[in-house]
Amino acid sequence: MERIPILRMGDLLLVTIQVDMHDRLAMTLQDDLTERIVRDRAKGVLIDISALDLVDSFIGRMISNTAAMARVLDAQTVVVGMQPAVAITLVELGLTLHGVKTALNVEKGMALLGKTDF
């Protein structure tokens, strides 16, 4: 089955979404991430969406849900690298990614997660 790889770095999980995600793939990622947070005792999740040229309501909801689930499992989530055109479209669509921390790039996202010495 098609999957998006999740990398572990210390107590962080890193995900770079590089494919045009269909809905099932987005759901699989959400499930995989929550499972890995528990299995790897992760404290932070960094999701890089700089390669995504579209975030629609389904992908947006997946991101919000993942962040909420991570929080319940005592891990923080930061979404990094959103393209400006995607941000404009998201807000106009009515999605605000409530409760999701964002950063401009991976480095700033790492800093938000308290990892300045990587």
Add this chain to the structure above:
Amino acid sequence: MSAALNNAVVFESELLERHRPDRTERTALPLRSDEDVVALRKHVRERAVAIALSLVDQTKLVTAASELARNTLKYGGGGTVYLDALGDGFRKGVGLIFVDNGPGIPDLELALRDGYTTGGGLGLGLGGSRRLVDEFDIDSRPGEGTAVSVVKWKR
């Protein structure tokens, strides 16, 4: 009128011919699976690039297409999307018409309201995509189907 895909009887909405005066080309694509939605996004992006829509307008149109295609799949039980190249002599545009033979939408005004959903989603699909395009029309008949037509013009 091009024949429906898979010999399915298509909801005969007059919206299907909505773009006829300005239409220079039409492609019909099936909407039966998640993968079809991804394929549609790619086709729409190509059309948007071909008429040199700005990156923001490309993104808005592709996002609207993704939302509406999901509606067709989820609420209409699948259907067809017509991808139209438009030109009225002064400007160029991309038109999309989504059509299904699903149960129809009983209360359109309610369905267009943000946050209203019957499918467990966020309820942003219809109302949200209306904000992302220049023209938005919907025709739905209970028991017959739903057709949604959108247009994005090159500014």
